[in-house]
Amino acid sequence: MINVKPFPANFLWGGATAANQCEGAYDVDGRGLANVDVVPIGKDRFPIIAGKKKMFDFEEGYFYPAKEGIDMYHRYKEDIALFAEMGFKTYRLSIAWTRIFPKGDEGEPNEAGLAYYEDLFKECRKYGIEPLVTITHFDCPMHLIEAYGGWRNRKMVEFYERLCRTIFTRFKGLVKYWLTFNEINMILHAPFMGAGLYFEEGENETQVKYQAAHHELVASALATKIAHEIDPENKVGCMLAAGQYYPHTCHPADYWEAMQKDRENYFFIDVQARGSYPTYALKQLEREGVVIEMADGDAELLKEHTVDFISFSYYSSRVASADPAVNEQTAGNIFASIKNPYLDESEWGWQIDPLGLRITLNTIWDRYQKPMFIVENGLGAVDTPDETGYVEDDYRIGYLREHIKTMSQAIHEDGVELLGYTTWGCIDLVSAGTGEMKKRYGFIYVDRDNEGKGTLKRSKKKSFDWYKQVIASQGTELD
Ligand code: BG6
Numbered sequence: 001m002i003n004v005k006p007f008p009a010n011f012l013w014g015g016a017t018a019a020n021q022c023e024g025a026y027d028v029d030g031r032g033l034a035n036v037d038v039v040p041i042g043k044d045r046f047p048i049i050a051g052k053k054k055m056f057d058f059e060e061g062y063f064y065p066a067k068e069g070i071d072m073y074h075r076y077k078e079d080i081a082l083f084a085e086m087g088f089k090t091y092r093l094s095i096a097w098t099r100i101f102p103k104g105d106e107g108e109p110n111e112a113g114l115a116y117y118e119d120l121f122k123e124c125r126k127y128g129i130e131p132l133v134t135i136t137h138f139d140c141p142m143h144l145i146e147a148y149g150g151w152r153n154r155k156m157v158e159f160y161e162r163l164c165r166t167i168f169t170r171f172k173g174l175v176k177y178w179l180t181f182n183e184i185n186m187i188l189h190a191p192f193m194g195a196g197l198y199f200e201e202g203e204n205e206t207q208v209k210y211q212a213a214h215h216e217l218v219a220s221a222l223a224t225k226i227a228h229e230i231d232p233e234n235k236v237g238c239m240l241a242a243g244q245y246y247p248h249t250c251h252p253a254d255y256w257e258a259m260q261k262d263r264e265n266y267f268f269i270d271v272q273a274r275g276s277y278p279t280y281a282l283k284q285l286e287r288e289g290v291v292i293e294m295a296d297g298d299a300e301l302l303k304e305h306t307v308d309f310i311s312f313s314y315y316s317s318r319v320a321s322a323d324p325a326v327n328e329q330t331a332g333n334i335f336a337s338i339k340n341p342y343l344d345e346s347e348w349g350w351q352i353d354p355l356g357l358r359i360t361l362n363t364i365w366d367r368y369q370k371p372m373f374i375v376e377n378g379l380g381a382v383d384t385p386d387e388t389g390y391v392e393d394d395y396r397i398g399y400l401r402e403h404i405k406t407m408s409q410a411i412h413e414d415g416v417e418l419l420g421y422t423t424w425g426c427i428d429l430v431s432a433g434t435g436e437m438k439k440r441y442g443f444i445y446v447d448r449d450n451e452g453k454g455t456l457k458r459s460k461k462k463s464f465d466w467y468k469q470v471i472a473s474q475g476t477e478l479d
Helices: 045-049 072-086 111-126 142-148 155-170 184-188 191-195 205-230 252-274 279-287 298-304 354-368 394-412 462-472
Strands: 012-016 090-094 130-136 177-181 235-242 245-247 309-314 318-320 372-376 418-424 444-446 458-460
Touching (some): 072 462, 155 205, 177 205, 184 205, 184 235, 191 205, 235 354, 309 354
Parallel strands (some): 235 309
């Protein structure tokens, strides 16, 4: 029996999903086409999400897993009932923009889309589950990409504002916790997914990415402002793909390199949490010849409407080296890093570092002094179910247990303020990075494979009862 001190009584335990990875029903009830629909499984997926290969519609010869996802659109009641059975206090999900505004630039929203999410939030509330809503999780209407070029265009701020006003108004009293952009720093690594950016031949990609990032940062501040105006109870968070960089050696040049790499990611949160562009970023952009067009009032908006809390995903730490000869890479969440010889890795090569979570929590806390929320963490693994669908996923339990232990240490021994923890893919869903179904994170097994075959039946894994016990014991019973 491993004993840890109880987590705070109001700690928000739960799980997380994203619309495009689980809902399916891509053309139902008036939904429009989104960037995330047209990213197929297979070797072209990465060039497409990186904005290097153009795919603006479905093409022959490809399989698009988001079209059907795990059909949660039609099965959310069954799925939420299972989350409730585990004792979830919160459920993180995202809204599909194209259900609310199918093209993105309409004046009026699609009532069917609003009604759908209203029902879903009510279903959560029925069980006392607090919805935690990501407004955009790698999600952009295709029409906005084709007609406006995605987030490179300032007009996107206006369309996003309309979306926010609509949902904040309609879901007032049902939703209190909001995240503006999932993993906002992913715009640097997966710009088509993160910001609907496809690069034309000869275009200055760095310039386009940072201009688009500026628009997202302004939109995020505006969303925070409007959320507070519409309901002072609203809490708005930013969302970072986190994971501290370690220097490969104690050579000062390696430390400096690690610091630069960290800054690449923290830049976004520095703006969202502190309210202005940090000097290191301004200097860096100047060196690279990047000129960001800012509109009148942007600086004030960023300054006055910083986020209430900082949320992040954590799967692994990362390693940086100043020595180009040190280049043994390891896979990671979209972007690769130098391999850390001290760590084990998952079947997908993501390195496993529970202490890195404590380090990340402390670093973010030291940097911002704002409450934090871990909104993604988990192990993507191949599961082998028995004939009933049951999976003995001790590997997943082991991964989560070690991470929960270091979270507990960060709270009790370091004094960080942590609002909650939502494990990624609490029900098996489509992988964002690879499009696979066989990379599973869930407590609930879904009968579906990489080719889209299977009954979609849900079954509890061993980790289902384990997580139920973790929540019921306030994180004290982890064995
Ligand atoms: C994060 C995303 O990047 O990591 C999720 O916010 C994603 O959408 C998760 O699914 C895990 O990555 P993957 O590639 O294993 O699905």
